[in-house]
Structure formats: C-alpha cells, structure tokens
Amino acid sequence: MSTHTHAHQFDTPQQQHQATRLGMWAFLITEVMLFSGMFVAYILYRTWYPEAFIEGSSHLDVMLGTINTLVLISSSFTMVLAVHAAAEGKKQAIQKNLVLTLVLGLVFLGIKAVEYSHKFHDHLVPGPNFAHEGIHGGHLQLFYSLYFAMTGTHAFHMIIGMGLLVYLFIRAGKGAFNKDHTAVELVGLYWHFVDLVWIFLFPLLYLLGRHL
Amino acid sequence: MTRLQRKHYINNGYGALSWFLTLDHKRIALLYLITATLFFALGGAFAIAIRLELLTPAGDMVQSETYNKMFTMHGIIMVFFFLIPAIPAVLGNFLLPIMIGARDMAFPKLNLASWYIYMLGGLFTFVAMALGGVDTGWTFYTPYSSTYANSQVIITALGVFITGFSSILTGLNFLVTIHTMRAPGMSWFRLPLFVWAHYAASLIMVLGTPVVSITIILVALERLFHLGIFDPALGGDPILFQHLFWFYSHPAVYIMILPAMGVMSELIATFSRKRIFGYSFVASSSLAIAVLGFLVWGHHMFVSGQSMYAGLVFSILSFLVAIPSAIKVFNWLATLFRGSISLQTPMIYAFGFIGLFTIGGLTGLFLACLAVDVHVHDTYFIVAHFHYIMVGGVIMAYLGGIHYWWPKITGRMYPEWWGKFSAVVIFIGFNLTFLPQFVVGYLGMPRRYHFYPEEFQILNVLSTAGASILGIGYMIPLFYLVWSLRYGKVAGPNPWNAKGLEWTIPSPPPTENFDGTPEVTEEAYNYGTNHA
Amino acid sequence: MNSKFPLFPEAASSFAHHVDTLYFFLIALSVFFSVLIFGLVLFFAFRYKRKPNAEDPKPMLGDLRLELTWSIIPLLITMVIFVWGGLLYYHQLTPPANAQEIFGIGKQWMWKFYHPEGRNEINELHVPVGRPTKVILTSEDVLHDLFIPAFRTKMDVLPGRYTQIWFTPTKTGTYHLFCAEYCGTKHADMKGTVTVMSPLEYQGWLNGELGQDRMDKTGKELFKQFACQTCHQDQSLSRGPSLTGVYDSMVLLNNGKTVKADADYLRESILKPKAKIVQGYDAIMPTYKGQISEEQLIQIIEYIKSLKEPQKEVN
DSSP, X not given: OTTOSSOTTOSSHHHXXXXXXXXXXXXXXXXXXXXXXXXXXXXXXXXHOHXXXXXXXXXXXXXXXHHHXXXXXXXXXXXXXXXXXXXXXXXXXXHHHHHHHHHHHHHHHHHHHHHHHHHHHTTOSSSTTOOOOGGGTTHHHHHHHHHHHHHHHHHHHHHHHHHHHHHHHHHHHTTTTTTXXXXXXXXXXHHHHHHHHHHHHHIIIIITTOOO | OOSSOOOOTTTSSOSHHHHHTXXXXXXXXXXXXXXXXHHHHHHHHHHHHHHHHTTSXXXXXXXXXXXXXXXXXXXXXXXXXXXXXXXXIIXXXXXXXXXXXXXXXXXXXXXXXXXXXXXXXXXXXXXXXXTTOOOSTTXXXXXXXXXXXXXXHHHHHHHHHHHHHHHHHHHHHHHHHHHHOOOTXXXXXXXXXXXXXXXXXXXXXXXXXXXXXXXXXXHHHHXXXXXXXXXXXXXXXXXXXXXXXXXXXXHHHHHHHHHHXXXXXXXXXXXXXXXXXXXXXXXXXXXXXXXXXXXXXXXXXXXXXXXXXXXXXXXXXXXXXXXXXXXXXXXXXXXXXXXXXXXXXXXHHHXXXXXXXXXXXXXXXXXXXXXXXXXXXXXXXXXXXXXIIIIIIHHHHHHHHHHHHHHHHHSBOOOHHHXXXXXXXXXXXXXXXXXXXXXXXXXXXXSXXXXXXXXXXXXXXXXXXXXXXXXXXXXXXXXXXXXXXXXXXXXXXXXXXXXXXXXXXXXXXXXXXXXXXXXXXXXXXXTTGGGO | XXXXXXXXXXXXXXXXXXXXXXXXXXXXXXXXXXXXXXXXXXXXXXXXXXXXXXXXXXXXXXXXXXXXXHHHHHHHHHHHHHHHHHHHHHHHHOOOTTOEEEXXXXXXXXXXXXXXXXXXXXXXXXXXXXXXXEEXXXXXXXXXXXXXXXXXXXXXXXXXSOEEEEEOBOSOEEEEEEEOSOOSTTGGGXXXXXXXXXXXXXXXHHTTSTTOOOHXXXXXXXXXXXXXXXXXXXXXXXXXXOOTTOTTSEEEBTTSOEEEOOHHHHHHHHHOTTSSOBTTOOSOOOOOTTTSOHHHHHHHHHHHHHOOSGGGOOO
C-alpha cells in the first residue's frame, strides 16, 4: 500500500481528491453559516438603528481598513501563487509564497491590533468603560459589540489559517507536495474564504452610510 | 467456534491505545456507544432526581437552585451529548461505510477527532458541573443567560460549542462518504433508506450547527466582555437570540429523528421480508423533512412577542412538516401489508417506535396549531410531546437498531426473551410517564417548576411511577447485552437472513470490511425475487 | 380550583371554550389516527405472521395513487387545523378597542399590576367579569411570561418593550396565574392568583385602598417633575408635538411613514427619542433612559392617555 498516493479507504487517487475537495467545500459552507448568524444580527440592528450604526462606522479608521483590505487581497494573490507552485512541484516557490502569505497575514493582524488598541484608548469597547454613547441610548455599543464579535471571529480564523500555512511550509520543506498537493489547494480555499469574509465585513462596518 | 480465531475488527489489536488511536469507523462507533451510554445514564440520573422531586407539590427534596441546575444538566446532556450523537455516531458510524460498500469513512482521522472533540465538550460540561453547575435551562435564553444567571454559563456554553463541532465534522464526513465512497453499482436509489436518512440528517448538522455555535458563543462573549448583542439595555433583541437558537435547535430534532426513521425502514423491511413500499417516497421525504425543518423554527415563539403574521407563517409551514412524516408512517404500514412478519426483538422495538412516534407526531399538531399552542406553550404538554418524539421515538429506534445489528457488531446473539421483555417494559413505562404530562400540561402546569399547586399532584405521582418502570426498562438491555458478549450464541454473518451489504460480511466484520470492493447488482431490500 | 384531582382546567374567559373545542377536535383526530395506525400494525402483525418455511412475499414497489392519497388527506386536515387555529389566534392576540387597560410589570420573582384608578397589587390581579381587559406588560429584568390557564392565554413579558395580553373573564372566581417562561431561581414562586369579581365588587375593591392617586394623576406630577411640558405644549409654536389626543392615534413621521401612537411608541419616544421623529419637529429631545423607572413610564403613559380633549387640559 505504501507506494500508493492515496489512503487505504479510497480506491483511487482521483476518488481521494474528489472526497477531500468536497469535504473542504462542505466545511466552508458551515463557515458561511457560522458567520451568517452574525450578519443576520448586523442587518437587523442596522435596520433598526441606522443612525447609531453610521455614527459607529465614522469612528472606525477607514485608512487602516483600506490598507488591511489591500493586504488581504495581496495575501490571496500570493496564496494563489503558492498553490500554482505546488501544482508544478516547485518546492522553493511554494515556500516563498507561503512565507509571503504568512507575512501579509501578520501585517493584517498587526494593523487590526493597532485598531483595537485605539478603540480601547478611545473607550469604544463595550462595557462599563464605554464613553461615547451620546444620544444613541446604547445602540452605539451594539454596533461596537458586533464590530468586535465579527472582526474578532474573522481574526481568529486568520490565526488558524496562519497555523495551517506554517504546517504547509514545514511539509513543503520535506517535499511532501511533489506528488499530491491537495493540502495546499485546500488551505488555499480556506484562505480565500477568510479573505472573502473580510471583503464583506469591510464595507458593512467601515463604509456604509459613513459621513466622509 | 473454530479454534483458529478469525481476525476481525475487535481482535485486530489489543490494549487501550489500539482503541484510543483507532481510525476504524467500527471501533470509533464503539467508543461512541460506550461514552454515549454513560452520558445517557448521567442524564437519566438527573431525570430520576427531577421526577422524585416532583412527587410532592412542595419543593422539599432539593433547593430551587439545585432543581434548576438538575433540569438544565438533564437537558444539555440528553440533547447534546446523547440524542444528537446516539444513532448517527454509533449506528451510522458503524454501518454507513459498510452499507455503501466502503472500507471506511472518507476521513477516518476526522472521525476519530470528532469523538475527541465530543469528549472535550463533555469535559467542559463536567467541569461546569464540578464548579457548581449551570441553571439557564438547555435553551440558554437571554438576557437571563447573558446577564442575570449566577452559574457556570460560559464553561457550559463552551462545552456545547465544542460538541457542536463534533456534530458538524460527523455530518461532513457522512456527506462526503455517501457522495464519493459508494461501491460500483451502488447508485443513489439503491442506497438503503438508513443511508438516505443519515444523508438528510447530515445536511442539518452541517448547515444548522454552526448557527447555534456562534449564537452560544455570542452569549459567552456577552458575559465575558460585555459584547451585548442580545442585551435589551443596549437596544439588543432577546428575541433575535431565540430565532438564532431555534434555527438550529428545531432542526436538531430532525438530526435525532431522521436517523431513527432510517433504522425503522431497515427493521421493517427485514422483519416483514419486503422491499420498503414507496422507496423513493420514503427517501425523498427524509430530504423534505430536512429542508422544511429549517423553515419552522418560529413555532417555538408563538407567544414570544414576535409578530402575529410571523406566527401564521411558521404555523402553516409547521403543518407541512407533518406530511412527509405521515408519508413515512403510511409507507411502513403498506410494507407490513401482506408481508411475512416475524415479531423478533428489533421488530417489537420498531412497533414501539411507530406507537410513540405517532402519538408524538399527532400531539405536534396541537403545538403547530396557534390557538392551542398559546395555551399549552411552556407547559408539561410540550414536555410530554417532545419526549415522545426525542426520547420515545428516538430511543426506541436506537435500541431497535442496537438489537438488530448487535449480532453484526459483536458476533453474538442476545437472549431473545429478555429483548422482547425490555421492549415491552420500555413502551409501557414510557406511556405511563408521559401520558399524564399531557393532561397536567393542559391543566396549566408550567414546565421548569420546582414546586406546583396541590391539585397537580396525582398526575405527577403517576408520571413518577411510570418513570420508575421506564428507568428499569432502559436498564434491562444493558445487563443482557453485556452478558451476551461472553455467553451469547454465536450469530454468524446473517442471523436474520436479511438483505444488505452489512449481512454479506462476517460478524464481527473484518477491519477492512470487505475482501475487495464489492459490486452491487441489485436494489435495496431485494426480498421475494424468486417470484419474478 | 375546587376539585382535588382535576383532569381539565376551568374555562373562565370568552375564548376558553373555543380553544377547548379545537383541542377536543384535535384529540378526536389523534385518537382516530392512533387507533387506525396501531390497529393496522397489530392486525398486519397477526394476519401476516410469518409461517415456518414460508417463501418471501411478493415485492410491492409502490403506488402513486396511494402516496398521493396519504399525502393529500393529511394536508387537507392540517390546513383545516391551521385556519381554525389561526383565526382563533388572531382573536387571542387582538384586543377589542374598548378593552380596559391594566399595566403589569414582571421582575424576578414577582408580578406587579397597576390599575389606572390607582390601586396596585403584587402577585394578585383583580378584574371585573364580562369586561374585555387588556394587560400591558413589561419586565424589569429577564424574560417572563404571564400565563392564566383558566383564560387559555399567555404572553411573554420582555424587558425593553411592551407586550400585551387580553381576555374577557366570564366566570367569577379565583384562578391561577403563573410565570411560564423560565426566569431564574424562584421561577416556580413567580405565581399568584387572578380574582374575577362582579363589576360592583370590582368597583368596591378599586376604592378599597385609601390615599392612592389615580395613575394619570401621578403621571401628571411626573410629567411636571421631568419638565416634559416645557416642550410638549398645546401651542402651535411649541418645540415638541402636542400630546393631547395622541394616544392610539396615527402619527405622521418625518420619514413619511405613519405609526400608531400606542404604549410601545410612547415608551420608545421617551427612552429613545431619536428613533422616530414627528413630522415638522426637530430631533432635540434628550433621552430619559436610566432616569425613569418602568413604573414611572407607565404612569406617564397613563397620563398621556388621559389627555383626550383640549379643554380638559389644565396648564
């Protein structure tokens, strides 16, 4: 069996490839459902309290948000290059692009951390220290609750994705993807999904209805 | 018994590690069987304590706080740690690959990981219990759970969240396995109905569970970091929590009942020696239940303050779910018609299922019916109804399935008389426990009441008396099944002379299930073909 | 509550018998189908019991006509139940215009009821027989649910908004009142009694407690105390809209929509004044959130409700 490139439960490598890809897509659907719970809450509250939400987004740093969006899109690009390199069996190119993706991911999280610390500094974190309620009767905190829950869940997914990148990097070093690069492909799918979530979060949280 | 021991999945490796690191779906199924049974015993112990407390109108056995924690733990353990995994993770895990002619699940490591995740979730729940327990009810309604409750909400929420992932991964594994691992000739409409039912249930696990996971996490975040997404003080909506919660937790009932219906189809076909009448209708009704099941969650909220029009829409959709359920029951009846029926233990359980599920389903109509629900909502009527479906129906089918496939799983037969006896005791005990609850519910006794007005006492005493019979009924199989492991008659590959790939291989099955990949050339339940 | 061992609850509201009739219909239906299904299972089990060495029966694949029959008949039956239950639900949720209003506040773990005439009570609710009565409900903390089995109705009680429940009691007597939504440690203790009295007795009971001001009078004092009248005057140039006759009227908002000025709207306007702005006015009102209790809110609303005719208005 050891000469085969597929696990014992499969009959052919094609069957294994089909199964793992289907598994990943099914997993991404569960991820969509996970985020959709929060998107439903966002849509509902935004409809109820549009003014507080506009006020809330105007306290977010569009510049940093835009930079982060670009960073993530670039990381998706380097991830594509990594998958491409894996398909061609180029070990160095895989590793180079994985590192680039990882660095861009770190930049994203770093900028996110800066943004979070500004919010702490400005007392825009929900809870007893929240200091900017003004006329909005709690709804501003609702916006920031959603902001932290959604971007926090997203950042958590980024961290998991970066763990996977490190794993791929080590495996690539051992030449694991010479024959079968499905793992790189699957992590790529996951990484693109996480980017895609941000592509929704950014306009919803930072841009929509904002006084520019 | 031959002296020369044949290798099979049980004797293929000894020692704890060979079990705890196994990737064999059959061994993982046994891990689930043992742990789920332990969770059931624990949940059952809480149930007994609750019924004992309710013997008298006064709250004289435990403090209210303790009582509230008991029914909360009873609900959480039974729902998340027993009923949801019971049939899929035990019987589904064991049989699904074999039934479609595969050597294992598509992702054996993920399968084992699911069990560890399940255990980790259980560990969190135990830690929460050790630290004083949780008293929110298994429904975690906000703002009580997020702000006011003074118990271990966060740890328990994490336990439920983690266990949810076990369920998601199991469902995902099933879906991919059914899609990609079917043996040559095993077309979709040759699949045993057990597989169809698990396919439908897996869809719900994959689509629904993430929603309740994030919802429960939001509650935990609200407690931990004041992220007040459901907090009315911030303009948040506690009803939104209920929508998100029931969006999963209603379909969760179908995660339990669909696999149970799958078991039923297998039992009825085998013990009446007939192909299931209207196979394609039974198969597609599973999918219909899964899809419709996602559209009816609002029937838990007819008096929550949601709009009346939402109530009307959810009511009519809820009635529609009754149709595919009715289709299944009538097709089973038609299968029995002119069958060759033998009343062996699994069939007695199957009849028990039909009885309890029919009562549970019909009383479901009372609850889908808006005006009656207004009165019986959150009373013991509801408690009785969902126990008929989730406990009566599901456990009847689960035990029926365990008895049916026990010879396959262990290679041994159990004592037939005891099997029938336990089925009858459970059926009687169950009805004695829960029929009085319909009456006391319509009388107006609210659920989750530690003490109650005196005039409800006699019905509660009846219910507790029934529960003691039910408890004994559930314990009997434990003894003779364990006994049979050593002393039971050797079963042979096909003791029921049944159709289906699982009966073509030795009992217990070899680790790789089949010698080579089997070729499927006939329809499911291909009985009576000598007539043709 | 007379019998020691009742099997059926008393029916003491105008729709109790309607709910019961539907309930009995459902029971009859359930018994019919249960007997049919159990009967067939047992009949088949004995009629078609396997004989030793019997050949397998002929396979029957299915029959579309049968499938349609047992899909369509249940569908029709359930639609009958749906329409019947839906109509009655509409009735249960829609109080008549002339219903007398009482306010109820739930909190861990007691019920407080406020009669407009000024009498308050805890864990007891007195209502006159034969008069449609609406209870406007809110919670000071978690979810509760006001459940009166004898009236066959219940409604969740939520913090941050009003819900309502209504009934016309038809029989004098004392009935249970429960909290039906789990609300914490002493949930089972959050119960009381509803006493249905003849109108005359009720009048006597209302006047029974001396020294209680009518709710609208207390509300009027609060209205002054919070300086509401600074802006809400009956003059055309006042900064806030006039409140005379506003209760239950339709109000035109600055976004072109109209809303009904019910208790929930007034409550929202006091606590979240920016949410809905009356056309022609500026969004200048400050929030009273955190300054005003649930009890004071219903008193002020009761006062606003009393502002019916301009000439009645003193000021």
